[in-house]
Amino acid sequence: DAKTTQPPSMDCAEGRAANLPCNHSTISGNEYVYWYRQIHSQGPQYIIHGLKNNETNEMASLIITEDRKSSTLILPHATLRDTAVYYCIVRETSGGGADGLTFGKGTHLIIQP
Amino acid sequence: GAGVSQSPSNKVTEKGKDVELRCDPISGHTALYWYRQRLGQGLEFLIYFQGNSAPDKSGLPSDRFSAERTGESVSTLTIQRTQQEDSAVYLCASSLGPGRYTEAFFGQGTRLTVV
Numbered sequence: 608d609a610k611t612t613q614p615p616s617m618d619c620a621e622g623r624a625a626n627l628p629c630n631h632s633t634i635s636g637n638e639y640v641y642w643y644r645q646i647h648s649q650g651p652q653y654i655i656h657g658l659k660n661n662e663t664n665e666m667a668s669l670i671i672t673e674d675r676k677s678s679t680l681i682l683p684h685a686t687l688r689d690t691a692v693y694y695c696i697v698r699e700t701s702g703g704g705a706d707g708l709t710f711g712k713g714t715h716l717i718i719q720p
Numbered sequence: 721g722a723g724v725s726q727s728p729s730n731k732v733t734e735k736g737k738d739v740e741l742r743c744d745p746i747s748g749h750t751a752l753y754w755y756r757q758r759l760g761q762g763l764e765f766l767i768y769f770q771g772n773s774a775p776d777k778s779g780l781p782s783d784r785f786s787a788e789r790t791g792e793s794v795s796t797l798t799i800q801r802t803q804q805e806d807s808a809v810y811l812c813a814s815s816l817g818p819g820r821y822t823e824a825f826f827g828q829g830t831r832l833t834v835v
Contacts, residue, residue: 643824650724650811650826651763694763708753708813708824710763 610634611695616715625682627714629695632676638699640671642680643710644691651694651710654680690718724827726812732833733802741797741830745814750792753813753824756781763811769795770817802834 612630619625631640641656655662655669657678662669668681682689694713725744733739745752754766765779769789780786784802789795799806809831813824 645763650813650828651824653823653825656823709765710755712762 610638610697610709611711613693613695613711613714615712616717618717618719619682619685621687621718621720622684625685625689625716625718627680627682627693627695627716628677629680630677631695631697634675634697635699638697640669640675640678641696641698641708642667642669643694643696644689644716645694645713646688646691654693685716685718687718687720689716691716724812724814724825726810726827726830728830729828730831730833732835735804735834736801738798738800739802739832741799741810741812741832743795743797743812743814743827745793745795745812746825748792748816749814749825750817751815751824752789752795753815754787754795754797755811755813756808757811757829758808766797766810799832802832804834807832807834 610631639656639658642654643651644654645651655664655667657669657671659671659675669678671678692713692715694710696708724746727742731739750771752769755763756766757763767780767787768776784800787795787797809829811826811829813826815824
């Protein structure tokens, strides 16, 4: 019952922009799109989240399509340290009830030197 | 503390023994999550605490697994009569709560090995 679909793996050359796609065609109006990443042998790390507007922070940019059925995480200048599994998650944040973050299989991004 | 702290970082136990894993969340974070990650696998949700609400235990795999949280601070995950399939990294995360402030911060995990 995964709410998101991501490619299992991607390669990107060091210094180039890494564009990671995510499909979430069943997203509902009060669900946000979150991105986390997990570098080998570490706990997951929050990257960015958004509702419908594009978002940017010091780590990445998040582009959400107008119909909100898909999004793209952009790492503008990928480095070797960005090699990790990237998880796209949709999550209701209405403020009520128990809502564990549910992680799918993610995309294993490999940055090539 | 600066982040989520978990202890021990590594635990080796014999099959059939009980183990307790501890999580110290970030101060002020009302939400706390436990996950399990088997080698080469994704994160498996176990349990979620939010303030004084009843915890969401829907991810606990069996009645050998239980967790407690004291107020909005320390949480303990207990596994009774451990089995080899319990071997995994157990990750804890905390966040300010549901709603707008829901970025979850993860600890480094406890690597449990059942021999």
